[in-house]
Amino acid sequence: MNNARAATAATTPMEPLDPLDRRIVNALQRGLPLVPRPYAQAAAALGMTEAMLLERLRALLASGVLTRFGPLYQIERAGGRFVLCACHAPAARMEAVIAAINAQPEVAHHYARTHHLNLWFVLAVARPEQVAPLLARIAATAGVEVLPFPKEREFFVNLYLPA
Incomplete structure (x- = not known):
């Protein structure tokens, strides 16, 4: 989307x-x-x-x-994998790094943050063995080190807004 x-x-x-x-x-x-x-x-x-x-x-x-x-989706039940990833995108190259990351169809979305690891994104792949080569491709095309944070445990956070 x-x-x-x-x-x-x-x-x-x-x-x-x-x-x-x-x-x-x-x-x-x-x-x-x-x-x-x-x-x-x-x-x-x-x-x-x-x-x-x-x-x-x-x-x-x-x-x-x-x-x-x-x-x-619980992609793992279908054999796939979601992976949260982070990198440091230098301010002067931020837009180019975002473009390189978003060029990959497996990237679901990204978030800019005010931290050394200032760009976070989520990968969605059909098979777990696709993660490592995709991370290497993103790192090479974006020119940044990408740190993966695979899901260890799932939490559901429900936001309730009092009327």
């Missing part, structure tokens, strides 16, 4: 969420119903129309309140 690939730290203040947006965020974290029209059913449970729910979600994404809206 292109908008997720360009996720960076917010630099502008955002308007506070109104109670309806808070209810939407809280409700949809638990998932969408597995029915032919999941947004219509979710909207009905929230007391609104499907069109209204979709417009609110688009606005939350456009404003940066949500940086991504989509399913989370």
Whole structure:
């Protein structure tokens, strides 16, 4: 998803969420119903129309309140692997390093941070043996050392926004 690939730290203040947006965020974290029209059913449970729910979600994404809206996969169950990676991208080369990293289709998204390891990204590969050669290719094309942080344990963090 292109908008997720360009996720960076917010630099502008955002308007506070109104109670309806808070209810939407809280409700949809638990998932969408597995029915032919999941947004219509979710909207009905929230007391609104499907069109209204979709417009609110688009606005939350456009404003940066949500940086991504989509399913989370347990890729390991399908034989694949997610790997969190970090590198130091010199300020003068930041855009070039980002471009080299994002050129790889296996890169799900990246984040800029204010730390020596100032660029973090996530790899998603179909098979674990693809990780090492992909990291070597990224390091060579981006001209940076890439540090992998493979998942050791999975945590689910649920954000609850009081209305």
